[in-house]
Amino acid sequence: MLYIPGNNPAMLQQGSVYGADGVLLDLEDAVALNQKDSARILVSHMLKYISYEGCEVTVRVNHIDTPFGLDDLKQIVPLQPDAIRLPKVETLEEISRIIQVIEEIEDEHQLPHDRMKVHVMIETALGVQNVYDIAKYSPRIDAISIGGQDLAADMQLVKANDGIGIDYARKQIVMAAKACKIDVFDTVYVDTENEEGLRDEAEYIKKLGFTGKAIINPRQIEIVNEVFTPTEVEIRKAVKIVKAFERNKAEGIGVFAVDGKMVDAPVVQRALRVLEMADIDAEAL
Amino acid sequence: MKLKTKAQAGSFESSDVLIMVEPVEKGTGRKIELSSIVMQQFGEDLLQQINRDLDAYGMSDVRIIVNDKGALPPTISARLETALKRAAEMQTGTLK
Amino acid sequence: MKNKLQINIPEELAGIGKLEPFQGAFAKLKKGWMEEKTVPPPNKAKLPHSNKVCASLKEAIVKTKPYNGMTISFHHHLRGGDNLLVESIKILAELGIKDITLASSSLTSAHDPILPYFKDGTITQVYSSGIRGELGKAIAEGILPKPCVIHSHGGRVRCVHTGRIKIDLAILAASASDIEGNATGSHGPSAFGSMGYAAIDSWYAKQVVVVTDNIVDYPCVPQSVTQNYIDFVVKVDSIGDPSKIAGGTTRITKAPMDLQIARLAAQVIEHSGELKDGFSFQVGAGGASLAVAKYIRKIMKQRTIKGSFILGGVTSYGVDMLNEGLFGSIFDVQSFDAAVSSSLMDNPYHIEIPAGVYANPFNCGCMTNKLDIVVLGALEIDTDFNVNVITGSEGYVRGASGGHSDTASGANLTVVVCPSFRGRIPIVKDKVHTVVTPGESIDVLVTERGICVNPERADLKANLEASGIQVKDIEDLAREVESITGKAKPIEITDRIVGVVEYRDGTIIDVIHQVKE
Numbered sequence: 047m048l049y050i051p052g053n054n055p056a057m058l059q060q061g062s063v064y065g066a067d068g069v070l071l072d073l074e075d076a077v078a079l080n081q082k083d084s085a086r087i088l089v090s091h092m093l094k095y096i097s098y099e100g101c102e103v104t105v106r107v108n109h110i111d112t113p114f115g116l117d118d119l120k121q122i123v124p125l126q127p128d129a130i131r132l133p134k135v136e137t138l139e140e141i142s143r144i145i146q147v148i149e150e151i152e153d154e155h156q157l158p159h160d161r162m163k164v165h166v167m168i169e170t171a172l173g174v175q176n177v178y179d180i181a182k183y184s185p186r187i188d189a190i191s192i193g194g195q196d197l198a199a200d201m202q203l204v205k206a207n208d209g210i211g212i213d214y215a216r217k218q219i220v221m222a223a224k225a226c227k228i229d230v231f232d233t234v235y236v237d238t239e240n241e242e243g244l245r246d247e248a249e250y251i252k253k254l255g256f257t258g259k260a261i262i263n264p265r266q267i268e269i270v271n272e273v274f275t276p277t278e279v280e281i282r283k284a285v286k287i288v289k290a291f292e293r294n295k296a297e298g299i300g301v302f303a304v305d306g307k308m309v310d311a312p313v314v315q316r317a318l319r320v321l322e323m324a325d326i327d328a329e330a331l
Numbered sequence: 332m333k334l335k336t337k338a339q340a341g342s343f344e345s346s347d348v349l350i351m352v353e354p355v356e357k358g359t360g361r362k363i364e365l366s367s368i369v370m371q372q373f374g375e376d377l378l379q380q381i382n383r384d385l386d387a388y389g390m391s392d393v394r395i396i397v398n399d400k401g402a403l404p405p406t407i408s409a410r411l412e413t414a415l416k417r418a419a420e421m422q423t424g425t426l427k
Numbered sequence: 428m429k430n431k432l433q434i435n436i437p438e439e440l441a442g443i444g445k446l447e448p449f450q451g452a453f454a455k456l457k458k459g460w461m462e463e464k465t466v467p468p469p470n471k472a473k474l475p476h477s478n479k480v481c482a483s484l485k486e487a488i489v490k491t492k493p494y495n496g497m498t499i500s501f502h503h504h505l506r507g508g509d510n511l512l513v514e515s516i517k518i519l520a521e522l523g524i525k526d527i528t529l530a531s532s533s534l535t536s537a538h539d540p541i542l543p544y545f546k547d548g549t550i551t552q553v554y555s556s557g558i559r560g561e562l563g564k565a566i567a568e569g570i571l572p573k574p575c576v577i578h579s580h581g582g583r584v585r586c587v588h589t590g591r592i593k594i595d596l597a598i599l600a601a602s603a604s605d606i607e608g609n610a611t612g613s614h615g616p617s618a619f620g621s622m623g624y625a626a627i628d629s630w631y632a633k634q635v636v637v638v639t640d641n642i643v644d645y646p647c648v649p650q651s652v653t654q655n656y657i658d659f660v661v662k663v664d665s666i667g668d669p670s671k672i673a674g675g676t677t678r679i680t681k682a683p684m685d686l687q688i689a690r691l692a693a694q695v696i697e698h699s700g701e702l703k704d705g706f707s708f709q710v711g712a713g714g715a716s717l718a719v720a721k722y723i724r725k726i727m728k729q730r731t732i733k734g735s736f737i738l739g740g741v742t743s744y745g746v747d748m749l750n751e752g753l754f755g756s757i758f759d760v761q762s763f764d765a766a767v768s769s770s771l772m773d774n775p776y777h778i779e780i781p782a783g784v785y786a787n788p789f790n791c792g793c794m795t796n797k798l799d800i801v802v803l804g805a806l807e808i809d810t811d812f813n814v815n816v817i818t819g820s821e822g823y824v825r826g827a828s829g830g831h832s833d834t835a836s837g838a839n840l841t842v843v844v845c846p847s848f849r850g851r852i853p854i855v856k857d858k859v860h861t862v863v864t865p866g867e868s869i870d871v872l873v874t875e876r877g878i879c880v881n882p883e884r885a886d887l888k889a890n891l892e893a894s895g896i897q898v899k900d901i902e903d904l905a906r907e908v909e910s911i912t913g914k915a916k917p918i919e920i921t922d923r924i925v926g927v928v929e930y931r932d933g934t935i936i937d938v939i940h941q942v943k944e
Contacts (some may be wrong), residue, residue: 056347060875061348063875064351084409095403095404262784264684264686264687265686369820369915372916374916401852403851403913404913
């Protein structure tokens, strides 16, 4: 997910060309306090004019308790981007209040309540403690994201970037997301020159179960995609498993072996997930 | 929309446009000063677009200075809207 | 009369003579010989033990007996660090010489200081492969009384062979020379590498002066130009600014857009069918074009492919690939970094070639005839795949024909890389302002918004689609660009022709009109 500062026309108009799966048009941390109105208006116009085809478009609004948050919602919700991202969500009370406002706006514009998705960002210790309750609050919440920089600040960590302080938070957030069966995105990697560092972090968080990562520079996209996109070997194996599964299902066999290894339902699920990540239509096999 | 003060929006960055608006006496009409790095190719387009947008706001008296660095149409409309709203002191949620 | 691209070419143009319209990239080559007569190189003589060394550049120029209406030539191997051309023109102007035809192999913004001499009748015509900066702007505004001639690198050699360019005086910078004029660019404090563009000047100019800041003991080795062609040798304090002549090493761009386009282009090349053992390769000196080399290098290592030669326009990146064993040799007509000069000196497989061997179409086979893959840039490209690399969005001359049409004609796979628009200016459009390379030479266009294959290459399209690469119709791409930027008004021009664009075979592929004030 490529983060694009909302007040920067040059970047906004080119957001979709870099091959990221999604773009995040940011009205929050990437925009100066005295340009919040400017960014809001610019992003609104861009959403209407630029086709971000091939990309999921998310807009990160300011928190509802800031002077800008409500205006952001009022202007952005009617435009119905693919998703709206709510930063610094800490409590169940907050998320229910915000979603209520969103739905009121949608009602005003005769829009359904389930088209635009909601992503929540957990960026404080309190938020981490409440993450499961927040995430399961509404079916329209389809992703949780961790804001590592803000979380490290909230936790008053001395070293913000070694990943150790926020490690528990990452795992807790992943768990909550999996319990709700929704996506979970990792935080930004700030050292844009360090390709190896990015790769290592991406591989680590993939193992933890994250389904995506925030990108702040288009150069990071290739590496993250490489890590998250299954290899040819993995894909071939997954195809084999899924095909075998279909064959065996037709004959009523639930558990079988592929290449000498037992394949049961969880293994098939993982194989289907691999195909999904590789953009291969399992039905078409 | 009634303009109360001078205001501007945008920047000098490439692909952006800096638009400054100023209220004028009723009856003065629209005074638009336009400079653009793509004046030859899009100067006319820019002028037409700004006038169209001003029509939509029902604004017949205003002074506008436009300094364009190759902004696309949505950017131009956005910066104009922002400048006008700032000039009309309509923006809640900005810090002056 | 209309040429093959339906562009109007006058039959004759004052200051140039009769013009032949472009009829196709291989219309003349097909015959296997050239009808135009070649001119003989000069016959000169010097008495034994003559002293060629002059105390100053002015002394040398005076000795060559300059006259009104003469043609003077330079090479552009000093790139942005050249001050020799400016000095030489100043001297000629001081001597009161007028009506000079300037035939530098290229002109950059380092040559802006000669603009006053365009205005006062000192210089009245320009032959060049490229013109930039103030000079390019002024020429488009119509400052010169005679139209300029834009030629390709290969075309320049042909021009000299046929006498279209008749060089009276060639002033050739060298980073090392002996007192007889054996000279090179491969070593010395101002080393610039290959002297490929200078060779033809040294063989055909009536008078040749070598200028260096570094006289070495006789004999100078290696020898890019040899003593039997050199009339005078001058030592100056500095031939130019070394930091602008040859930077240390060339870095691959970090611009995200260029990298994205390069990545896509590398994918196209990988699945084109042309990336296989023994392939030959040429890329540009920077931007997306050079960045493609970074991705190709990775793929070559992954798939253990070994190429045959690198051609160009060579940067230190090419040298790295040679040293890694990814390619067997480099044929170097111009060296862009200090690292390249030292490779040229030390590695027998890093071979200096003159411009004629590089790209002259009228011989038994220049190197571009053997090229497999070339990656080129573009200022504009139209829906017929014609490319403009010479005039900018305001109609000013600000680019170079260079080796573009030469390499595009010979390469099995010609890839053009460029963004689909820049700022608000469309690059992919219905008609380019000036055609330099005809669409028939272009196989595939790679932009950030789409990959377009020339309809003549159904095989290529099939290969790409089979590997899952989406191919877009170039008309659709042009429409898409227009829907984003809006429709640009065409540049306002007058009827006056201020320049002609030669195709490499000497026919005229397009003309440059004067821009309106």
